[in-house]
Amino acid sequence: MLENLEKIKAQFKEELNGVNMKDEIERIRVAFLGKKGLVTEALKDLRNLDVEAKKVAGQQVNLLKDEIEKAIVEFQKTLEEREYQKEIANTERYDFSIPSDVTVGTLHPITIVQSQIEDIFKTMGFIIEDGLEIQTEFNNFEGVNIPKNHPARDMTDTYYLENGQLLKTHTSAAQNTIMRKYGAPKPGEPLKVLFPGRCFRNENIDASHENTFFQLEGMMIGDDISISNLIYFMKVLLSEVFERDVKVRLRPGFFPFVEPGFELDINCAICGGSGCPTCKHSGWLELLPCGMIHPNVLRLGGIDPDKYTGFAFGLGLTRLAMMKYNIKDIRLFNSGNLKQLRQFTI
């Protein structure tokens, strides 16, 4: 019996050595451990032995069985590793430098700049409002303290429509509507609104003039809003917009809808304020008009100027986009020229 087991063992080793393919292992497993395999047969032969011999031989057969099973598993692993190595060695190396076929759409540069600014204002609690492009004379002029006979009304650069309406010349045209929509603010809860919009001027177009352009205007009205607050807000907001700690300075400026009115300058980004050709050696760049909302404008908006004050500011969105992307020709914006616009990937 034991001799027989030795023989089986020797035969197994010999056969295993001759194996190269994975499926051949299965054949060997069947030949030795299968129902009619040599080891199984040997187990069956045990019944012919007496109890003592059965015990001894049984142990031996089981040992052999374990040994063969282990060897098969081991050998299988070895073969798998060998085949894996072979596969890797024969793998084609793909060329990652081949360009992928990706197409990205684009947003209009105005949308990009506008949404960035809106996001900044939202974080400071501003409501974003929208106004009509076709406005009444009242909203565009009287409502913002530009009465008939005011020089601004003489200007032939307003597009007037047949029905007496006009294409709004500035975003301020939305002020009256917004004030009436929200009404007088509650104590300590100032009205903070940002209203970007498209404006129109009846003039000839060239590289630096457009008849259709975007502005952005903001206002804050409350029972406790001061010039000091205005300077603070402008400094904080503009630092966010320009992503640097800007210095601001106010100069007197005249705009009918504010009193006092200011021209706001920021320190020149190119020279930092020491003076360079960009800032005409003054260290400052004129950026935007702002001021305390004129009492007449508040009154016309249904807000009592004796109780409430507010500030307003305007920003040329188109001009800002030109500054930001170094766009030299303003005609790009309304050109629909995809060769140019396709650069504004999102």
Add this chain to the structure above:
Amino acid sequence: MFISMNWISEFTDLSGINLKELIGRFTLSTAEVEDIHEYGKNIKDVVVGKIIEINDHPNSKKLHLVKVDIGTEVVGCVCGAPNVFVGAVVPFAKLGGQVGDLEIKEAKIAGEISHGMCCSEKELGISDEHSGLMILEDIYPLGTDIKTFMQLEDTIFEVDNKSLTNRPDLWGHYGIAREIAVLTKRSLKPLDVVNTSIYKDLAQIDIKVEDAERCFRYSALTVKNIQKKKSPINMRIRLSYCGMRPINLLADLTNYLMMELGQPMHAFDHKKVSAIRVKTYPEVVDFKTLDSVDRKVDTDTLLICDEKEPVAIAGIMGGELSEITDETDSVLLESANFDGVCVRKSATRLGLRTDASARYEKIIDPELTVPAIERFLKLLMEIDPGVEVTSSLTDCYVKHYDTIGIEFNKAYVDKYTGIDITSDQIEETLTALGFGVTRNQDEFNLVVPSWRATKDVTMKADIIEEITRIYGYDNFEIRSTKSFLTPVRHSVVRSNEYRMKELLSERYAMNEVHSYIWYESKMNKELGIITEPNIRIMNSITAENDTIRATIIPSLLGFVAKNVDSNPEMGMYEIGRVANGLKEDGLVDERKRLGIVLASKKLSDKEIYFKCKEIVEQLLLSIKNVRPTFAIKEALAKYNYVHPVNSASIQLAGEEIGYFSVINPKIKNKLDKKLNVAFAEIDLELLETAAKEPLRYSEISKYPGVTIDLSLLTDKALRYENIVSYVKEYECEYLQNFHLVDIFEDEKLLPGKKSVTVRFEFISKERTLEGQEIQTMVDELLALLAAKDIVIRK
């Protein structure tokens, strides 16, 4: 406007003041200084010289060799001036001196050595006069440096006119000096004038103001025996430095006064004009202004006339006939105040804006007319002591401004400024600016000075500006507001717009564009696009584009045409405004629309149709969680670019919100026959009002479902939505879901028919369905469809 610091220093002491700092302060507190010009520093060693001998130049007909006596010596130089004569006293630049950029050195001119240079006014930088040498009065010792009697050195600063629009008082040096006196905390000197009350017994001038609406005040005086023709050199230098060309004494004096006080004046030749009528003409009148231009003056323009005819356009320009000439020795001096709006509008209509009209436009102080005459007289008498006043000061003061009083207190200032400015400081500032200040502790009572009371300062808020600008915005302590945290109500419209834009650009790789709010008629014509009449712009300078668009699509098709040559594969969209006609109240019904256009040579007409539809559905599903329905709509055919067959209106809950279509073949043929185009337009306000479907969640069945694909044979023309509605008639709780798998068409195999494969899913939440029950359900469904002429394909 140019401001001379020499001139300013006549009215306020500038000694010891750093001009650069002062100008910086002026920019921050008053108006922006755009530029600073230094004059005269580049004139060195120019002395008084007398020409004592002139000889011909051997090599030139134009040049001469002259000998110049400069006191200490006689020097020879080459001179090309045509007006050179023996005895002429001229400015002579010595060797080593400097004239502008030119350093004076010994030089050979046409072969002859020159030891200096005789100068023209232009070379000295005091005027454009370069036709000959500047001739000096023979009153200075030879060799005297000309700077000892000529105010050549001056600092001129240039203020942006726009920033002075609202400050009529700053349109003259005296007003600027008042401002500077406040900024430097020094005093303003009173104007040196002749008191004209001494002439009160002389005859009045015959003045009648017939138009009291347009003329507020007309003051005049007549003077005779004027001998001097030329203004003194220093007056000419000042005028010239301030951008005004010197002409003759009387014209220069009126200009000088205008630059000094901001009051325009006019000098009529008294021999030609002796009476004044201020009126408009009932009909258009021909009038030649002193620039020798014949003008048509309309009936709304105010004229100054004598008893017969117009002699000046009020506030704008005088007439040629009554102009000051070399023969003039007596004048009628006008110092008037006209309605600013009238002057502005007349100047615009005439196309003639002058220094005078620019000042009247700003609405100047009517109190200035008399001081201007008195100051004029003072200067004239200094220059030409022999003159004689021949009338009393005749003053027709027709329309007075009301005196403006303003009450306020410190608390108001505190609230408005957010900082603490003391009452003493407030009082000091306002008093210095010329306000009449009555103060009781922190309560103020102001009287606005006449020069600020024409329009500029009318209410409390205006006082804030006066106080704060002098205080200095750069001295403000800056503070955030004291406000509570409150949630912000954000406009849904805007956030949906951004979502749509991102979806279209990111998922569909489209490009956002902006187009104009009007139809581009030229492009529409090229493409054969016909648009319906809509509200028009009355005064567009591009007259062909005068119709406001009622739809965005023509703009986008124009962009397709522009871009097709560079790359025919494109997808563009715009969110923009259109005018949907007028509303009942007569106002424009402005709508915000989303326009989409797709173009391709790779996709077929049918493919691009479905691509466009897919985008629309995707958008609405993302924004509203709802699939739109589509319907045929005849009305769309009114747009000739819409396809009569392959177009459909887009509906949400039965409400139409827009449409989509492939391009009409007529337009397609003009655009590019090979280019397939589809477009869609959605009204964003209608979309906004449509309800958003809430999210719904239901448990998934634990039991397996059975899916069965059925190929249904139908008429070719039958729309899939009909099959959907038939299937929905089969009310079976286990038919959970069905959807389209494929549509097969083949004219040979299935003439007039198509095979529509639909996948049905049967499932129960309680148990596994038996094969037999499913077969029964399928049979029932097929029976129902058979009744609609839909059979299963064998």
